[in-house]
Amino acid sequence: MxxxxxxxxxxxxxGQAATLIxxxxxxPDGYGGFEPGTPTEHAVTVVTTAYTSEEMALYGGLIARDDVRVYLAPDAFTPAPTTEDEIRIGGTEYRVIRVAPMAPDGETIVFDMQVREDG
Incomplete structure (x- = not known):
């Protein structure tokens, strides 16, 4: 394996159930601009953890106190997450702040995501 x-x-x-949005x-909005289209929701399973105080200090304020670290395994049915996406975990919606694919030898084995509560 x-x-x-x-x-x-x-x-x-x-992991726990989540929804990647x-x-x-x-x-087109009819006035020369654009509006977001209808989002698609993808059921996923994730593992979450809090950032340590050392990580927060190391990244010089780029990680907020309530940010959550999310690990998402790639699969054939779910698009790769981006910073344009949101994720719903346990009824709470989060904005995706950062996505770091772990890809030794060019194959993504997990997405390491930093998310922040929307609101």
Whole structure:
């Protein structure tokens, strides 16, 4: 069993249900601009953890006190997350602040995401 399969299995076994919300394609607003299209929702399983005080200090204020670290395993049915997306975990919606794919040898084995509560 490879590293990708181990991580995916761990997230599936220990994770929690979440929804990745991907914005729809922009549509003309009739005034020369665009409005966001209808978002699509993708059911995913994630593992979440808090950032340590050391990580917050190391990144010089780029990580807010209530930011959450989210690990999402890639699959064939879910688009890769971007900073344009949102994610709903346990009824709370978060904005995606940062996405760092872990991709040894060019194959993404997990997405390490920094998310912040929307609102």
């Amino acid at each position: 490879g590293l990708k399969e181990r991580i995916s299995g761990f997230i599936a076994k220990r 991907v914005p729809g394609e922009p549509v």
